[in-house]
Amino acid sequence: xxxxxxxxxxxxxxxxxxxxxxxxxxxxxxxxxxxxxxxxxxxxxxxxxxxxxxxxxxxxxxxxxxxxxxxxxxxxxxxxxxxxxxxxxxxxxxxxxxxxxxxxxxxxxxxxxxxxxxxxxxxxxxxxxxxxxxxxxxxxxxxxxxxxxxxxxxxxxxxxxxxxx
Amino acid sequence: xxxxxxxxxxxxxxxxxxxxxxxxxxxxxxxxxxxxxxxxxxxxxxxxxxxxxxxxxxxxxxxxxxxxxxxxxxxxxxxxxxxxxxxxxxxxxxxxxxxxxxxxxxxxxxxxxxxxxxxxxxxxxxxxxxxxxxxxxxxxxxxxxxxxxxxxxxxxxxxxxxxxxxxxxxxxxxxxxxxxxxxxxxxxxxxxxxxxxxxxxxxxxxxxxxxxxxxxxxxxxxxxxxxxxxxxxxxxxxxxxxxxxxxxxxxxxxxxxxxxxxxxxxxxxxxxxxxxxxxxxxxxxxxxxxxxxxxxxxxxxx
Numbered sequence: 001x002x003x004x005x006x007x008x009x010x011x012x013x014x015x016x017x018x019x020x021x022x023x024x025x026x027x028x029x030x031x032x033x034x035x036x037x038x039x040x041x042x043x044x045x046x047x048x049x050x051x052x053x054x055x056x057x058x059x060x061x062x063x064x065x066x067x068x069x070x071x072x073x074x075x076x077x078x079x080x081x082x083x084x085x086x087x088x089x090x091x092x093x094x095x096x097x098x099x100x101x102x103x104x105x106x107x108x109x110x111x112x113x114x115x116x117x118x119x120x121x122x123x124x125x126x127x128x129x130x131x132x133x134x135x136x137x138x139x140x141x142x143x144x145x146x147x148x149x150x151x152x153x154x155x156x157x158x159x160x161x162x163x164x165x
Numbered sequence: 166x167x168x169x170x171x172x173x174x175x176x177x178x179x180x181x182x183x184x185x186x187x188x189x190x191x192x193x194x195x196x197x198x199x200x201x202x203x204x205x206x207x208x209x210x211x212x213x214x215x216x217x218x219x220x221x222x223x224x225x226x227x228x229x230x231x232x233x234x235x236x237x238x239x240x241x242x243x244x245x246x247x248x249x250x251x252x253x254x255x256x257x258x259x260x261x262x263x264x265x266x267x268x269x270x271x272x273x274x275x276x277x278x279x280x281x282x283x284x285x286x287x288x289x290x291x292x293x294x295x296x297x298x299x300x301x302x303x304x305x306x307x308x309x310x311x312x313x314x315x316x317x318x319x320x321x322x323x324x325x326x327x328x329x330x331x332x333x334x335x336x337x338x339x340x341x342x343x344x345x346x347x348x349x350x351x352x353x354x355x356x357x358x359x360x361x362x363x364x365x366x367x368x369x370x371x372x373x374x375x376x377x378x379x380x381x382x383x384x385x386x387x388x389x390x391x392x393x394x395x396x397x398x399x400x401x402x403x404x405x406x407x408x409x410x411x412x413x414x415x416x417x418x419x420x421x422x423x424x425x426x427x428x429x430x431x432x433x434x435x436x437x438x439x440x441x442x443x444x445x446x447x448x449x450x451x452x453x454x455x456x457x458x459x460x461x462x463x464x465x466x467x
Contacts, residue, residue: 005345009382016395016419016445020220022228079233079267107365107409112224112450114403114413115315119364138321139452140221140229146409155408 057091061149063157066098067091068147073131078165082135086147087128097128100149102156106132107146110139117143137165199243199255200285200302202339202348207246207465214239216456219443224414224450234266237454239278247467251287256280261312261325272322278312279326289338299340299347306333306352310359316370316405317361329356329372346383348394352376366408373401381422392424395445418453419446436460 057067067089076082084106089095104124108117117138125131137143142164149157201208218235220228238261245255258280264273289301312326335352356372381394400416421444426436438460442453 005342005347005382009347009380012380013393013395013445018419018443018445018448020228020443021226022220022230024229109409109411111411112414113315113416114370114405114411115318116363116365116409118320138318140231142223 057089057095059147059159059161060091061088061147061157061159064100064102064149065091066100066149066157067095068159069095070147076135076137076165078137078140080136081133084132084135084145086130086132088149099128101151103150103153104130105148105150106135107148108135108137109144109146110137110141111144112142140165199245199257200283200304200337201245201247201253201255202300202302202337203464204467205247205464206467208244208462210241210243210460210462212239212241212243212458212460214241214438214440214456214458216440216454218452218454220453222418222448222451222453226447226449228453231452233268234264236264237456238262239458245285251290253285253287254283255285256282259312263322263325265322272320274323274325276312276323276325279308279328280311281306281308283307291339296342297340299338302337304335304337304352306335306354307331308333308354308356314359314361314370316359316368316403317363319363319365327356327372328361329359329370331356331375344385346385346390346392348379348381348383350377350379368405368407368409371404371406373403375400383424388428390424390426390428392422392426394422394424396420396422397446414450416450417446418442418448418451419444421445431466432464434462434464436462 059068059070061068068086069089070084070086072082073085074081074083086104087097088100089097104122106120106122108120110116118134118136120132121134122130122132142162145161145163147159147161148155199210216237216239218231220230222228239259241257241259243255243257245253247253259278260276261278262273262275264271283304283306285302285304287301288303289299291300292298308327308329308331310326310328310330312328313323314326314328315321315324317328318324331354333352333354335350337348337350339348340346353374353376355374358369358371360367360369362368375398377396377398379394379396381392383390383392397419398417402415403413405411405413419442421441423439424436426434428434436459438458440456440458442448443455
C-alpha cells in the first residue's frame with residue numbers, strides 16, 4: 001500500500017511539472033507605428049488638376065471615419081512611463097487634420113485579465129495635436145491601448161492597438 | 166505510538182488546509198477555509214508570509230520574467246471552533262502589505278484583504294481500524310470583498326483581494342497510515358457581479374465560477390512532519406461592461422507547497438512553508454509567485 005501510494009503521488013507530481021515557455025517581450029521599446037504627426041497640408045501648393053496623393057490610413061476610427069495618427073515620443077516599458085503624440089485626420093487624401101468637438105481619451109487595458117492600468121493624461125497641446133502622457137502598464141503581458149473618442153463622457157468611437165509589454 | 170502519530174499528522178495537516186492560494190498580481194484565488202480536522206475543540210492559527218512575483222504568464226502560456234520587485238506580505242489570523250459534535254465554524258482575517266519597487270521609485274499599500282468564513286460538517290468520521298476510509302469534512306464558505314480588487318485599483322499596488330462576494334462549497338478528506346498521511350480537498354465557488362469605479366471610469370464586473378483541488382501527503386517522525394501538497398486553481402473569465410467592454414480569459418495556476426512542522430507540545434505547533442507557483446501545472450493568464458511563511462497554532466482539546 002505504501003509503495004502504491006508513493007508511486008501514485010510521485011506520478012501526480014511529476015506529470016504536473018510546469019514547462020515554462022519564457023520569452024522576451026517583443027520590441028518593448030519600439031514605436032507601435034511609423035506614423036508621424038503630419039503638419040496640415042499647404043493647400044496653396046496643391047494643383048487642383050493633380051489627382052490626390054494616395055495616403056494609406058493605418059488606424060481608422062470606424063464609426064466617425066477619421067484617421068488616427070500617433071507616435072511614441074517616449075516608449076513605455078514595464079518600468080517606465082511613456083508618452084504618445086496623436087492627432088485625428090480625414091480618411092480621404094490629402095489627410096487633413098480634423099478638430100472634432102469630441103474628447104479624446106486613452107485607456108490602457110489588459111484584455112486577458114480584464115482590468116485596466118493607471119489613468120492616462122490626454123492634453124491638447126496645439127490646435128490639433130494631443131499628447132497622451134503618464135502611460136504606464138502596471139504589469140507585464142498583453143495589453144491594449146484603447147484610443148477613444150467621447151462626447152459628453154459617452155463613448156462614440158474606439159480604436160484598439162495591441163502591444164506586449 | 167500509532168495514535169500519537171495520527172494525532173500529530175491530523176494537526177499538521179491543518180496547516181495545509183489553511184493555506185490560501187492566490188495569484189499575487191490580483192490578490193486572486195480563493196482561500197480554503199480554516200477547518201478543524203483533528204479532534205480538537207478550537208484552534209487559532211497566526212501566520213506571516215512573504216511572497217515575491219517571479220513571472221507573468223499570458224493566456225497563450227508565454228512566460229515573462231519580472232524585472233522589478235513586486236512583493237507581498239500577508240499577516241493572517243485564522244480561527245475555528247466546534248459548535249456541535251460535528252459542526253464547526255471558521256473565519257480568516259488577512260491583512261496584506263503590497264510593495265512594488267521600480268528602479269528608485271517605490272509604492273506600497275497596506276490594508277485588509279478578503280475576509281472569509283466557513284461552516285463545516287464532519288460527514289465522514291475517521292475509523293482508525295479501516296485502512297482506506299478517510300475523515301471527510303464538507304464546508305460552505307463565503308468570501309467578503311473587503312480587499313480592493315484589481316478592477317478597482319488604478320495602480321495595481323493597492324489591489325489586495327479578488328474583491329467579489331463569493332460563496333463556495335467543498336469537501337476535505339484526510340487519512341493517516343502510521344507515519345504517513347494524505348489529504349485532499351476540492352471546492353467550487355461562485356463570485357458575484359460588482360459595480361466598480363476608479364479614475365478610469367465605471368464598470369460592471371461579472372466574474373464566474375472558480376474551483377481548486379488539493380492533493381498532499383506527509384511523513385511524520387517524532388514531533389516533526391514533512392509534507393508536500395499541490396493545489397490547482399481555476400477561475401472563469403471575467404466580463405467587463407462600462408468604460409471598456411471586454412471578456413477576459415480564464416485563469417489557471419498551480420501552487421506547490423513544502424511544509425516542515427514542529428509540534429512543541431499538545432497545544433502548540435509551528436510550521437514553515439515554502440510555496441512556489443512556477444514549478445507545476447500549465448499556468449495561464451496569471452502571475453506566478455514564490456513565498457515563504459511561518460505560522461503558529463494554538464489548540465484547545467475537547
